[in-house]
Amino acid sequence: EIVLTQSPGTLSLSPGERATLSCRTSQSVSSTYLAWYQQKPGQAPRLLIYGASSRATGIPDRFSGSGSGTDFTLTISRLEPEDFAVYYCQQYGYSPRTFGQGTKLEIK
């Protein structure tokens, strides 16, 4: 099973700042199969990024993904109030599909 480790566990930032979230995999994952999701309290997750760097439909361009091999990054260029949430990375190219434990992005 591929283990995904996200860091930091909690990130405290202010609106307008840049957020950088990390996802490290226990073995190399093709960038084709790496996704990022956003989950707000009481809501279902929402797909932000798939294929490591492709934005899902309707996702603002302040969200970007990058990385390869075992290290992947989600960047939010300028935080909006609605961006404060929990973010999960996922690999979906190998069975079992696995998620990271999440990074909570909170308002400083």
Add this chain to the structure above:
Amino acid sequence: EVQLVQSGAEVKKPGESLRISCKDAGYSFVNSWIAWVRQMPGKGLEWMGLIYPGDSDTRYSPSFQGQVTISADKSFSTAYLQWSSLKASDTAMYYCARLVAGFGSYGAFDIWGQGTMVIVSS
């Protein structure tokens, strides 16, 4: 508009059986893979399994193999997640999600249902 609509919250006793549902309200159900994801209270996301309603091809996570049954009914455009004997540890929110088209069973989860809360308590 693509939409997955899940059945309502359930409160059950240990040992009881349960089937929850996920109805595709607006897409080509038989041509999409559907995943089930568990989220225990205050915890992260866990992939349970996948089904392709077109031919009922089903894949399970080893963690959930034998613990649940995933099925689908094409005529009702509905996928199901079923337990034969619930445990207190099955208490969780359960989400269905449709995989991004074009990648077979190796797609990201792009459309999610609203979730079904299952509470198992004596």
